[in-house]
Amino acid sequence: MAGEAAATKLGVRLKLARQTRGLTLKELALGAGCSESLLSKIENGKASPSLPMLHKLVEVLGTNIGRMFEEVDGDEGIVFRAGKRPFIALDPLRQGEGISLERVIPYSSGHLLQCNIHHIEGGGASDGPISHAGEEVGYVVAGKVELTVESRTFQLKMGDAFAFRSELPHHYRNTGTVRASIFWVNTPPTF
Numbered sequence: 001m002a003g004e005a006a007a008t009k010l011g012v013r014l015k016l017a018r019q020t021r022g023l024t025l026k027e028l029a030l031g032a033g034c035s036e037s038l039l040s041k042i043e044n045g046k047a048s049p050s051l052p053m054l055h056k057l058v059e060v061l062g063t064n065i066g067r068m069f070e071e072v073d074g075d076e077g078i079v080f081r082a083g084k085r086p087f088i089a090l091d092p093l094r095q096g097e098g099i100s101l102e103r104v105i106p107y108s109s110g111h112l113l114q115c116n117i118h119h120i121e122g123g124g125a126s127d128g129p130i131s132h133a134g135e136e137v138g139y140v141v142a143g144k145v146e147l148t149v150e151s152r153t154f155q156l157k158m159g160d161a162f163a164f165r166s167e168l169p170h171h172y173r174n175t176g177t178v179r180a181s182i183f184w185v186n187t188p189p190t191f
Contacts, residue, residue, distance in 0.1 A: 008045030013068050015043040017061045031060035050127040059132065066114045069103075080105060098124025098174065104183070118182040120145065120174040128171025134187040136170065137163045143180025147172045 018028050029039045033056060034049075041047035042057075049057060058064055080103075098121025105115050118126075120143070129148065138147075139161045147154045147162060149170045156162065164170065166186060174180040 004045065007042075007048045010048065010068055011043045011045040014057060014061070017058075017063055017067075018043075021061055023061075028057065028060055032056040052127055052130045055130050055132050064132070098122065098179075099126060113185055113187060115183075115185045117141065118172075118184050120172070120180045120182070122174055122177040122179065125173030126171045129169035130171065131169045132166050134166035135163070136166050137161070137185045139183045141181040141183050143174060143178055144176040145172050145180050145182060146175045 018025070023031075025036045025039055025043075029036045032039070032053065034053060038047060039057075042049050054065055054068070058068060100119045102117040102119060103115075104117060105113070118138075120126075140156045140158050142158055144158075145156045147156055147170070149162075149164050150168045154162070155175070172182070
């Protein structure tokens, strides 16, 4: 149950960040726009936040998503082998909606970039729109994707690329029936 272990690790890191900032459950929940009950479940590994909810939580905590998944084993590594890279499941229930993130490089304070391959099953969509500090760059590796940035919508296919400021509200969806994949790189804020 890798998903349960990831949810537990994420919960522990969120709780530690909250306590370090001196916030109560109620204060963080209010700031992030969720219930105390949900936040408690997230911190205890009993629930996983959606991507927009996680963005709100880390914003209130003054950190970034990369820090929540940071690898701290001290071995930065140079090569990350196919089939050995971890998948991020922020909300295991959303897997039915067809989104998974394959980490290309580990989240670590030693890296200035965050890089994932977003795999989107036919009809799957990101839970958005979201916005945060940084810059986004992507390349459609397979399939067809509709990308919306602010009020502009773009139809992308294999080989198309994009770049935009992360502060602009953005989300995407697979408009095809087969799996689409986006090689996605962003610069997280440095706190």
